[in-house]
Amino acid sequence: MKILVIEDDPRVHGFLQRGLKAEGYQTELAEDGATGLGLARELHKAFRDNAEKSLVILDIMMPEMNGLEVCQQLRAEGFPLPILMLTALNDTDDRVTGLRTGADDYLGKPFDFEELLARIEGLARRGLVAPDKQRAKQLSVADLHLDLDSMRVFRGDEEISLTAKELALLELMMRSVGRLFSRERILSNVWGLNEDPLTNIVDVYIRRLRNKIDTDNKPQLIHTQRGLGYRLEALE
Numbered sequence: 001m002k003i004l005v006i007e008d009d010p011r012v013h014g015f016l017q018r019g020l021k022a023e024g025y026q027t028e029l030a031e032d033g034a035t036g037l038g039l040a041r042e043l044h045k046a047f048r049d050n051a052e053k054s055l056v057i058l059d060i061m062m063p064e065m066n067g068l069e070v071c072q073q074l075r076a077e078g079f080p081l082p083i084l085m086l087t088a089l090n091d092t093d094d095r096v097t098g099l100r101t102g103a104d105d106y107l108g109k110p111f112d113f114e115e116l117l118a119r120i121e122g123l124a125r126r127g128l129v130a131p132d133k134q135r136a137k138q139l140s141v142a143d144l145h146l147d148l149d150s151m152r153v154f155r156g157d158e159e160i161s162l163t164a165k166e167l168a169l170l171e172l173m174m175r176s177v178g179r180l181f182s183r184e185r186i187l188s189n190v191w192g193l194n195e196d197p198l199t200n201i202v203d204v205y206i207r208r209l210r211n212k213i214d215t216d217n218k219p220q221l222i223h224t225q226r227g228l229g230y231r232l233e234a235l236e
Contacts, residue, residue, distance in 0.1 A: 001124060002026040002052060004043055006036030006070065007059040007086070012109070015184060016057065019113055022182030022228045025120075033065025037073060044079050055123055060087035060098065068101050075102035082123040086111065113188035139174040142234035144213060144221055146174055153213075160212050165190060169205055170213075173222075173232035182229040206230055 003025050007013040017027045030036035036058070046052045056074075060067035071083055085103040098106045105119050139146040143156045151167055153160045162170065168190045173181060183202045191201070206222060214220045223231050 002028065002043065002046075002054040003120070004028050004030065004036070004039055004054065004056045006030045006033065006040075006056065006062070006067065008032060008062045009059070012059075012086075015113075019182050019184035022180065022184065023117060024180075031062075033062045033067065033070045036062075037065060037070050040070070040074055040079065040081075041077070043081060044074075044077075047081060053124065054081050055120060056081060056083045058083055058085050058103070060085060068098065071098070071101045071103055084119055084123060086116075113184050117185070139171065141174055141177055141221055141232060142219065144174075146171060155213055155215075155218060162209075162212065165205060166209055166212070170209060170232075173230070178231055178233040180225055180229050180231045185229070202230075 003020055005013050005016050005020075005027055007016065007029075008031050013029055013031070017029060020027050028039060030039050036056075040056055043052075043054045043056070047054060058067045058071060065073075067085060067087065071085070074083070082104045083102065085098045085106045086109065087098070087106075088109045104123055107116060107119055137148055139148065145154045146152075146167075147154075148171070153162055153167070153170065169186065172186065172189050173179075186202050190205075206224075210220075210222050214222055219234065221232055221234060223233065223235070225231065
């Protein structure tokens with residue numbers, strides 16, 4: 001799936017592009033409304049030609065053309081693809097205006113990256129809802145076990161002492177075995193950060209987990225995919 005990001009703030013669009021790429025999305029960037037309008041038209045053409053699934057993330061406050069004008073123009077031209085408005089204007093009147101202009105969804109800044117991903121997935125599904133997963137009492141990967149009631153961790157018969165943040169990070173990864181987690185997604189879930197000022201905090205905690213879990217005499221469970229993120233799984 002391709003996502004066009006129309007956003008003029010370098011911190012925000014840099015964070016979005018890194019995070020979305022790590023989640024497997026193709027991204028394209030426009031830093032002003034006029035450029036974004038042109039790229040959105042190209043997306044529409046690709047959709048007509050080969051049904052390429054795409055989505056637009058659109059900021060409102062931008063130079064040349066604001067996001068409301070871009071959205072209104074696209075809808076007037078019959079643009080059929082989902083538009084998610086992402087903006088600091090987040091009171092009720094602003095949300096109503098954005099939706100009435102033609103946006104499919106509206107997310108205010110500062111935003112939670114996990115929620116942004118859920119909104120994207122929801123727009124892509126177009127109304128299909130995934131059933132809730134029953135909460136497990138224990139998570140296990142190979143001989144690594146996390147008891148969710150006592151929050152105690154064992155590798156084989158040996159108990160491992162973890163800090164609260166280390167436990168939160170381990171639980172996140174053990175709930176989605178084999179899934180690649182970007183630094184941005186880890187920051188959002190474990191620290192509640194939606195920007196990336198201290199990228200190395202994730203690397204530091206991954207290293208701590210490895211030192212406690214992936215000891216010399218045990219098969220490695222935490223794996224790095226350079227430039228993209230981390231996954232936890234037992235490899236054959």
